[in-house]
Amino acid sequence: MKLIYILSVAAFLMGCSGADNNQLSADFNQSESFQVYGNCGMCKKTIEKSLAGVKGVGNVNWDKKTKQIKVDFDSLEINLAEIKSKIAAAGYDTKEVRAEESVYSSLPGCCQYDRPNDVK
Numbered sequence: 660m661k662l663i664y665i666l667s668v669a670a671f672l673m674g675c676s677g678a679d680n681n682q683l684s685a686d687f688n689q690s691e692s693f694q695v696y697g698n699c700g701m702c703k704k705t706i707e708k709s710l711a712g713v714k715g716v717g718n719v720n721w722d723k724k725t726k727q728i729k730v731d732f733d734s735l736e737i738n739l740a741e742i743k744s745k746i747a748a749a750g751y752d753t754k755e756v757r758a759e760e761s762v763y764s765s766l767p768g769c770c771q772y773d774r775p776n777d778v779k
């Protein structure tokens with residue numbers, strides 16, 4: 660049993676040494692996709708910028724066609740609720756966190772997406 664343990668640890672370490680083989684870097688142990696309401700390329704910039712430089716957040720990509728965002732993050736540093744709050748602070752709704760009306764209405768006209776009715 661001990662040998663199996665050592666072999667699996669070795670396999671794990673070898674697997675981690677090739678950074679290019681990993682979808683996630685060691686710093687960002689979790690990757691989640693969820694919907695963020697928005698319209699256009701400008702929305703994309705604003706949404707992605709809302710998470711730029713946030714501690715614990717890695718790659719962020721929002722797709723304007725599918726309205727899905729993919730966020731790599733370190734679950735020890737930040738959680739999904741906090742990530743969604745950051746996005747809402749920039750004016751963008753998720754199903755769970757709704758942006759303040761005043762922030763939403765200060766978005767450029769083309770970015771004032773149809774707000775979901777199914778949020779609180």
Ligand SMILES: [Cu+2]
Binds near residue numbers: 702769
């Ligand atoms: Cu926009």
